[in-house]
Amino acid sequence: MIKANSRTADYPIDPLFLERWSPRAFTDAPISEGELLTLLEAARWAPSSFNSQPWRFLYARRETKHWPQFLGLLSDYNQSWAKNAAALVILVSKMTLLPRGADEEVPSYTHSLDAGAAWANLALQATRSGWAAHGMAGFDVARTARELRVPANYRVEAAIAVGRPGDKSLLPDPLRAREQPSDRLRLSQLAWEGGFQATPAG
Numbered sequence: 001m002i003k004a005n006s007r008t009a010d011y012p013i014d015p016l017f018l019e020r021w022s023p024r025a026f027t028d029a030p031i032s033e034g035e036l037l038t039l040l041e042a043a044r045w046a047p048s049s050f051n052s053q054p055w056r057f058l059y060a061r062r063e064t065k066h067w068p069q070f071l072g073l074l075s076d077y078n079q080s081w082a083k084n085a086a087a088l089v090i091l092v093s094k095m096t097l098l099p100r101g102a103d104e105e106v107p108s109y110t111h112s113l114d115a116g117a118a119w120a121n122l123a124l125q126a127t128r129s130g131w132a133a134h135g136m137a138g139f140d141v142a143r144t145a146r147e148l149r150v151p152a153n154y155r156v157e158a159a160i161a162v163g164r165p166g167d168k169s170l171l172p173d174p175l176r177a178r179e180q181p182s183d184r185l186r187l188s189q190l191a192w193e194g195g196f197q198a199t200p201a202g
């Protein structure tokens with residue numbers, strides 16, 4: 001059994017997978033552009049279909065003129081804690097790709113999956129580097145596309161808050177109660193040798 005924080009893995013894995021979680025309490029530590037680019041560097045080494053690398057990253061650090069605009073794209077709930085993050089990243093994916101040997105782009109079946117792999121790399125590198133990355137779907141996607149000039153053949157996938165994890169006492173009461181690593185479904189509810197099996201997980 002592998003243990004880290006409150007989590008236990010049933011099969012032997014690198015503890016990094018347990019150590020990565022999504023806190024909302026961040027200290028006010030700023031992130032340098034180089035430190036943030038290290039996280040995006042990890043993201044860009046993700047695998048993707050046809051090596052199409054559909055991920056794009058738009059970012060704002062807290063001390064920059066872009067910050068108020070990026071923060072303002074988030075839902076009120078996400079703003080309430082992400083305002084203390086060191087950086088916000090908007091993850092975008094290109095919905096078309098150029099297959100090897102082809103001369104025209106075709107719709108990509110996997111652009112969101114590939115972008116998700118990049119997000120996972122980013123989050124794991126953040127943990128390894130002493131930062132934390134917290135994914136968010138709670139933001140105004142249409143306004144993000146418009147204000148950040150995302151072209152029509154790109155999909156706005158997610159927002160990501162990056163910060164130096166801090167003590168949960170930094171959070172207001174309702175958030176403080178939820179500030180702990182979550183658990184997971186059992187692997188036997190998710191993985192089957194052979195065909196799909198209906199389980200309580202659905």
Ligand SMILES: Cc1cc2nc3c(=O)[nH]c(=O)nc-3n(C[C@H](O)[C@H](O)[C@H](O)COP(=O)(O)O)c2cc1C
Pocket residue numbers: 020021022023078134135136137138139158180181182
């Ligand atoms: C794509 C995505 C969107 C998410 N959206 C939000 C969000 O809008 N607000 C929030 O507080 N947490 C959000 N989360 C965090 C998840 O709730 C969290 O990852 C999940 O509960 C698992 O917990 P862990 O990341 O701490 O392991 C999001 C996570 C992902 C990956």
